[in-house]
Amino acid sequence: MITSLIRGLVIGRRFCTAVPRRAEDIMSNPDLRPTQLCLRVSYLIRFVGDLDTAAKYARLAAFTEIESESTIITCQHIIGAMMRDKRCIANSETVHDYPSNDTFRVLTKGLVHFGRLDKAQTFLRDRTSDKIRDYPDHVAFNYLIRGFLDLGNLDMANLVLNEFKQLCYDAMSYTKDIYLDSISDFDNRVAFLRATFMEYWFKQGKKVEAMDCYNRSVLSSMLVPCAETGNALLVVLLKYGEKKLAWELYNEMLKKSEPDSDTIKIMVDECFDMGRFKEAVDTYVDASDAYIYIKCCQGADSFSFPVFSGGYVIARCCESGIAEMWDTAECLFVENIVRDDFGYVEVSHLKTLIDTYVKAGRIDDALNVSNTLFDLVVKEVFNLF
16 A cells, blocks of 8 residues: 555656665665654655655655554655645556545645646545545545636536535435534535635635625534634635634634644734734733643643644744844743753744844853754654664
8 A cells, every 4th residue: 555655656857767676776775664764754854855865765665564654654744845845746646545644635736736637536536436434535625626716617616515515415324424523524524615715705806705605604504613624714814804703713713622733823823924923922822821721621641732832933933023022932942842841843943043042142042042952953863763
């Protein structure tokens, strides 16, 4: 399964050669341990930015003896990185066995991105025809809907939406799954797709039609969206000036469920972009407090707030150019990164803090953060072996 995916994936001209028959054809003395291979690919992408070498290592995944979760993640890492770098992914429509929904989504997105909507549609139908018991993948269907809408083909987009809904009905009928949770899940998936239609109407300058999509998705059904659906709606509402409605939706989501990292980031970014720096930090802190409260109520012994580990907010505070926000960044650095034994933080965020200190002439502070950065990278490299 994994082997067919990796070997069916041709990334960039450098690797458009014949498929190697053994790992040694790719590199000498290859380390085929799935976890270590995954960590190396991730390190090359995140810290080094060397996609060619990362792709070379990723091809070794085809020869691992154990098809573990790490092997799946390796595949997803390299496909996602190549997509972000706008490199061509060829021959992916020839693969008929998928290791996970995430990889399936990335491949669908790639086909749409390169204008192969017909192939993407066939790709989706082949996937769902063999899985009638399962709900169709709403994210993959959304890529295809967005592709048609970007071309101005509203009829085809509506056709895909109706096809998606029918597949959901078929799955519920097949499994006789008519419980309330399943209905709510269906409503969330459809609302997720309607957010894309809502954006389409906003782009056309037709606010009435756009808000009709929102009303049908949320208000008329009294739906409290899950994080994924809510995030899609929040992005569109904020982008097209419906800020009051966005904050109402956000507060409702925060009240009814555990804070989601992407949800908090959307609203923090909104505050920073509008120049409301204190409100941005307060939004982050309030979400952190809400998360801690929920975990305490659940009786969790230990936990850390999963939103950016403070690193992202630190970077945004530094970029504001306001001395007061630099002090806030320093407090967040101590409270969220040093205290939590670093957790997960992007190196670029700490580099931003170092640059800020240097520009302000605070060399000792810059050195302290630099030492922390060094410890972080060493820790990351240590995990490779």
